[in-house]
Amino acid sequence: MLPFTLISVTVAIGLFLLIRMPNIEYLFVAAYTIVQYVVLTTAWNILGGYTGYVNFGSAAFFALGAYSSVALATFANQLDELVPESIAPMLHLIFPLSIPVLIVIGGVVSGIVGLGMGYLTLRLRGAFFAIATLAMAVVLQTLVVNWEFVGGSSGAYIVRPGEFPGLGSYMQYLFALMLALAVLALVTARAIERSRLGYGFAAIRDDELAAEASGVPTLRLKLIATTLSGTLMGMAGAPFPYYIGYLQPQSAFSLEYAVNSIAMPMIGGTMSWVGPLVGTLLLGTLQQTANVTISSAVNLLLVGLLLIGFVIVAPNGIVGLVQDRLRARRAK
Amino acid sequence: MSALLQVQELSKRFGGFVALDSIDLEVQPGERLGLIGPNGSGKSTLVNCICGTLQNETGTVQFDGHPVDGLAAHERTHRGLARSFQLPRPFPSLTLADNLRVPMLYTVHSRSGPLHAENIEARCAELLQMVGLAKKARQRPRDLTQVEMRKLELARAMAAEPKLLIADESMAGLSHSEIEDILALLVRLNESGITVILIEHIMTAVMSFSQRLAVLVSGKKIADGKPQDVVRDPEVVRAYLGQ
Numbered sequence: 001m002l003p004f005t006l007i008s009v010t011v012a013i014g015l016f017l018l019i020r021m022p023n024i025e026y027l028f029v030a031a032y033t034i035v036q037y038v039v040l041t042t043a044w045n046i047l048g049g050y051t052g053y054v055n056f057g058s059a060a061f062f063a064l065g066a067y068s069s070v071a072l073a074t075f076a077n078q079l080d081e082l083v084p085e086s087i088a089p090m091l092h093l094i095f096p097l098s099i100p101v102l103i104v105i106g107g108v109v110s111g112i113v114g115l116g117m118g119y120l121t122l123r124l125r126g127a128f129f130a131i132a133t134l135a136m137a138v139v140l141q142t143l144v145v146n147w148e149f150v151g152g153s154s155g156a157y158i159v160r161p162g163e164f165p166g167l168g169s170y171m172q173y174l175f176a177l178m179l180a181l182a183v184l185a186l187v188t189a190r191a192i193e194r195s196r197l198g199y200g201f202a203a204i205r206d207d208e209l210a211a212e213a214s215g216v217p218t219l220r221l222k223l224i225a226t227t228l229s230g231t232l233m234g235m236a237g238a239p240f241p242y243y244i245g246y247l248q249p250q251s252a253f254s255l256e257y258a259v260n261s262i263a264m265p266m267i268g269g270t271m272s273w274v275g276p277l278v279g280t281l282l283l284g285t286l287q288q289t290a291n292v293t294i295s296s297a298v299n300l301l302l303v304g305l306l307l308i309g310f311v312i313v314a315p316n317g318i319v320g321l322v323q324d325r326l327r328a329r330r331a332k
Numbered sequence: 333m334s335a336l337l338q339v340q341e342l343s344k345r346f347g348g349f350v351a352l353d354s355i356d357l358e359v360q361p362g363e364r365l366g367l368i369g370p371n372g373s374g375k376s377t378l379v380n381c382i383c384g385t386l387q388n389e390t391g392t393v394q395f396d397g398h399p400v401d402g403l404a405a406h407e408r409t410h411r412g413l414a415r416s417f418q419l420p421r422p423f424p425s426l427t428l429a430d431n432l433r434v435p436m437l438y439t440v441h442s443r444s445g446p447l448h449a450e451n452i453e454a455r456c457a458e459l460l461q462m463v464g465l466a467k468k469a470r471q472r473p474r475d476l477t478q479v480e481m482r483k484l485e486l487a488r489a490m491a492a493e494p495k496l497l498i499a500d501e502s503m504a505g506l507s508h509s510e511i512e513d514i515l516a517l518l519v520r521l522n523e524s525g526i527t528v529i530l531i532e533h534i535m536t537a538v539m540s541f542s543q544r545l546a547v548l549v550s551g552k553k554i555a556d557g558k559p560q561d562v563v564r565d566p567e568v569v570r571a572y573l574g575q
Binding site: 196199202203205206207209210211213214217218219271 | 383385405406409410414415417421422423424425426430433434435438439441442488489491492
């Protein structure tokens, strides 16, 4: 596990320096989105790929992280009006919170919601579970739309500092944080895959009744999966308001997150941590390129077409396709 | 000696249908019990209630001196109750060795502390050897024949190191020599100290295997005793052949 962590960190640092080289701010903006999807899809895959429970509510977990940050930033702005004068100075020492702290908080909030959702819905299977997660996303969005404190339906502005000391533009700082999160997500996913937990997840995915008969505590494991998955998605969402500058429910709960979180691992392959990474890098880069060369509306069309193509040609994703080829060659 | 498994007045209903009606059953340690009955007589339901896949409404199940009522299936597996399924339910995406690894990691591990990776490897190999699948350890269940699938099913149940093994129709649809194969395997397991309940339709197999025979008909136990006596019991004959 340690060598893998070291390699990932090295790759992340290398990537950061590489993108920094041409000195084009937009590169960071585009790369941030892709790396954010690496975190989201890896998180989705822990539940969807490893245990086989398809979550259609990724956007909701992402948005929970984002709105935790908005709520805390708004609280920091209105501190003097909201709390008694006696404790305000003390709180001023803590607030506004730094983004790494917001990431942790966003993760905790989404993790708790993930646990709750798991508890309520994991007796459902297949399409029923997917529909329940979608319903949860709709309910949460309705709550946020009606919560004036975080801007309600008209959204909230977050003013991000222009510079981050020592690094340059604030965008670079956000990108560096997202890279760190991606490393965390990938290391977690890979560690799970090779552990006792990973075998338990695989058993649940393959046959829940047989898993239970083999001594796997299926309910507990599924709760671990929803919590972990939710936590990582929330962490990915927490810096988002600072990235986008203006957050409204439609953009935070956007269908794009839910669809991409499913499509990217499906295209890459869901059986291992490599799949979501490959799928995201491929599809994410394609989307970003299409964004600047064709139009931003073509994104979902691209996803749809690619998904149809892959379901026909490589139902197990790119990784599955490569593995099958290798196995066939070895058999010869 | 106290019974390993003690089922008392166990009943299970599905809506208005009484699947099991006040069943009493005792199994002594080391015993080989055959459980027979016509289709739909409640054999599998009884297995499911004993193993925790279904929860019984009334009655109690005691295993190894402790009541297990209300415990989830995986907790009963931890206590030493293992089963094979009537239709094999392997983990299709895992190799055969990994299929056995799951119960080892989750049952033996939580019972007697962490296992070393080499121990797991060795034990997997040993079990696959025992059922004659050692050569296919790295293949997936889809490459197996029907009889191999049954063997894998038994090996996976054995990987949990149970005290009691319930083999639910592990021979249905197999040829004569394949049945012999599985029977020999079950006898070997029993000789190594594992209590076995065999649920089966194939009478020759049940008769040669069982030390004791219990008969279920329409959710009731109508006979329990020495195999030779039980098959001559007029009630059993009537249930199987009609009047």
